[in-house]
Amino acid sequence: xxxIAGLIHRGKKSTVGSEMTQMLQALKHRGPDSTGYAVYGEAxxxxxxxLKIAEADxxxxxxxxxxxxxxRIDAVDVIMEEHGVKVSKKEKVTDYAYRYEYNFTGDxxxxxxxxxxxxxxxxxxxxxxxxxxxxxxDAAVVSEAYGLKAFQGTHGIGHTRMATESDVDIRSxxxxxxxxxxxxxVVHNGQITNYWIMRRQMEKKGHRFTSNCDSELLAVYTAHNxxxxxxxxxxxxxxxxxxxxxxxxxxxxxxxxxxxxxxxAAKPLVLYESDKLIAMASEEVAIRAILPEEIDTSxxxxxxxxxxxx
Amino acid sequence: MASVTxxxxxxxxxxxxxxxxxxxxxxxxxxxxxxxxxxxxxxRFEYPWAPKVDFNKRTxxxxxxxxxxxxxxxxxxxxxxxxxxxxxxxPRGKHSLAVGILSKLNLIIEGSTGYFGxxxxxxxxxxxxxxxxxSCGENMMSGTVLIExxxxxxxxxxxxxxxxxxKGSVGSRTGIDMKGGTIIVGGDTGALSGFMMQRGRMxxxxxxxxxxxxxxxxxxxYVGGSIKSCGVDAVEAELTQxxxxxxxxxxxxxxxxxxxxxxxxxKVVAGKMLWNYDNLEPTEKKLIL
Numbered sequence: 001x002x003x004i005a006g007l008i009h010r011g012k013k014s015t016v017g018s019e020m021t022q023m024l025q026a027l028k029h030r031g032p033d034s035t036g037y038a039v040y041g042e043a044x045x046x047x048x049x050x051l052k053i054a055e056a057d058x059x060x061x062x063x064x065x066x067x068x069x070x071x072r073i074d075a076v077d078v079i080m081e082e083h084g085v086k087v088s089k090k091e092k093v094t095d096y097a098y099r100y101e102y103n104f105t106g107d108x109x110x111x112x113x114x115x116x117x118x119x120x121x122x123x124x125x126x127x128x129x130x131x132x133x134x135x136x137x138d139a140a141v142v143s144e145a146y147g148l149k150a151f152q153g154t155h156g157i158g159h160t161r162m163a164t165e166s167d168v169d170i171r172s173x174x175x176x177x178x179x180x181x182x183x184x185x186v187v188h189n190g191q192i193t194n195y196w197i198m199r200r201q202m203e204k205k206g207h208r209f210t211s212n213c214d215s216e217l218l219a220v221y222t223a224h225n226x227x228x229x230x231x232x233x234x235x236x237x238x239x240x241x242x243x244x245x246x247x248x249x250x251x252x253x254x255x256x257x258x259x260x261x262x263x264x265a266a267k268p269l270v271l272y273e274s275d276k277l278i279a280m281a282s283e284e285v286a287i288r289a290i291l292p293e294e295i296d297t298s299x300x301x302x303x304x305x306x307x308x309x310x
Numbered sequence: 311m312a313s314v315t316x317x318x319x320x321x322x323x324x325x326x327x328x329x330x331x332x333x334x335x336x337x338x339x340x341x342x343x344x345x346x347x348x349x350x351x352x353x354r355f356e357y358p359w360a361p362k363v364d365f366n367k368r369t370x371x372x373x374x375x376x377x378x379x380x381x382x383x384x385x386x387x388x389x390x391x392x393x394x395x396x397x398x399x400x401p402r403g404k405h406s407l408a409v410g411i412l413s414k415l416n417l418i419i420e421g422s423t424g425y426f427g428x429x430x431x432x433x434x435x436x437x438x439x440x441x442x443x444x445s446c447g448e449n450m451m452s453g454t455v456l457i458e459x460x461x462x463x464x465x466x467x468x469x470x471x472x473x474x475x476x477k478g479s480v481g482s483r484t485g486i487d488m489k490g491g492t493i494i495v496g497g498d499t500g501a502l503s504g505f506m507m508q509r510g511r512m513x514x515x516x517x518x519x520x521x522x523x524x525x526x527x528x529x530x531x532y533v534g535g536s537i538k539s540c541g542v543d544a545v546e547a548e549l550t551q552x553x554x555x556x557x558x559x560x561x562x563x564x565x566x567x568x569x570x571x572x573x574x575x576x577k578v579v580a581g582k583m584l585w586n587y588d589n590l591e592p593t594e595k596k597l598i599l
Contacts, residue, residue, distance in 0.1 A: 263501075270443070270446055298441070298479060299481035
């Protein structure tokens with residue numbers, strides 16, 4: 001019973017970070033284990049990379065961990081330099097999470113794979129506008145730790161997780177980045193029952209999986225389809241045919257937000273649409289957290305697919 | 311244990327027989343909601359413990375900074391003080407609002423509620439000027455619930471009586487497992503509506519999704535628009551004059567009667583009799599409209 005939420009402002013920027021925090025905090029009762037955000041702003045033309053170099057519980061390992069983390073991030077820097085990446089800004093957000101701003105024109109997939117060869121390193125996202133943040137704790141805690149409240153952007157998706165399919169750790173937290181595609185992220189509520197079959201098919205095609213969480217499949221699946229030149233809307237439609245189970249999921253790209261619901265409509269989603277703002281969440285209470293005035297909301301039906309442009 | 315002969319068993323009382331056969335006989339005690347009533351009685355829809363309320367006594371309740379439990383307790387408190395008309399303000403999508411009201415009451419909710427709104431009610435008239443989340447009016451026994459906007463999935467799950475009306479569209483699995491009463495939807499309904507329906511009537515003025523009335527035992531579904539597909543056991547039936555009169559009366563009551571009348575409605579019923587629901591105890595008659 002996870003909670004998902006998404007919103008998109010049409011044609012203008014807003015305090016998406018603070019709005020998403022309010023929405024996800026209202027959904028806390030649907031999943032207390034971890035919280036994640038994928039928010040979209042602008043990073044001044046370059047790429048933004050969000051990276052973690054350890055799991056939250058690695059920090060309890062002992063006094064040697066800080067030296068170890070320093071060694072890991074140095075190794076990441078060496079690899080970045082080898083690929084000719086011009087880092088314009090490097091920020092240490094928490095003990096184990098970093099944010100890089102850089103310019104790079106080479107093969108992003110190869111760079112990402114190489115960086116992840118460093119022990120404990122996992123790239124959470126790379127994108128021109130995407131900032132992907134996920135950690136253990138509720139929405140307010142994560143938002144505070146990563147300084148998300150001041151974030152300005154056009155759209156975002158978020159997730160509060162109740163771990164049912166895999167461990168409580170950052171690697172199994174949502175949103176998932178569609179490796180190695182710029183700016184594509186996925187949040188999901190449900191269970192995918194043909195996960196292993198689909199995962200093996202995707203692995204045969206050369207895609208990487210970092211966790212045993214079934215939701216990661218949706219990110220990999222979307223990335224695969226986008227790499228074939230399939231549009232987001234077609235990919236969402238195709239997923240309803242090919243992926244088995246109960247699910248409602250949201251996909252965000254640089255300028256789009258999409259949703260898909262399974263054939264049974266077994267997982268909830270409440271939708272609010274207006275000319276300026278589109279907001280959706282697992283429960284109405286999340287939408288009301290940012291829109292207290294009287295509004296019209298509705299439930300999408302089974303097999304429904306929608307895509308909105310920013 | 312020594313063996314007992316058949317003759318000995320026959321001469322024993324039920325309790326002795328149970329003990330002799332080595333079975334435990336537990337006497338269950340507890341409060342039962344089961345009540346006998348006399349059909350001639352005028353005020354038979356009231357529980358003896360129900361508070362005496364006066365519909366002309368009106369009050370407002372602002373729920374903005376209250377939890378669902380606090381709101382529900384406050385409604386009970388106000389009813390015990392004799393308030394018969396309560397206006398609930400700023401519900402802000404809270405879950406489980408106004409559940410378990412077992413007596414007469416006029417309740418007006420100004421805004422939208424979350425999951426399980428007005429569930430398990432027996433008697434009140436509720437008007438909600440917003441949208442309701444999943445499982446609204448679940449297990450309701452009697453009374454009227456009128457929703458001005460849309461409703462979520464499993465609308466009126468397992469309802470047993472009363473009128474549950476949504477003027478907008480509802481989600482999937484509307485009236486799942488319904489055992490009586492009437493569900494009226496002004497707009498469309500999603501997939502698997504009327505799933506495992508056992509009794510009662512459902513009216514959908516708009517379109518119905520796939521697998522309508524899947525595995526239904528009994529009951530009737532009327533659809534004004536198109537039906538994507540009927541489920542297993544559900545078949546179309548002839549719309550009789552009795553149906554038409556009833557549809558007109560019911561829809562007119564809530565201002566949902568289409569201008570072109572009710573002749574275009576499709577009637578869907580169970581294709582095979584899975585259970586005979588006519589052998590009802592007199593006390594159960596209350597549950598059926």
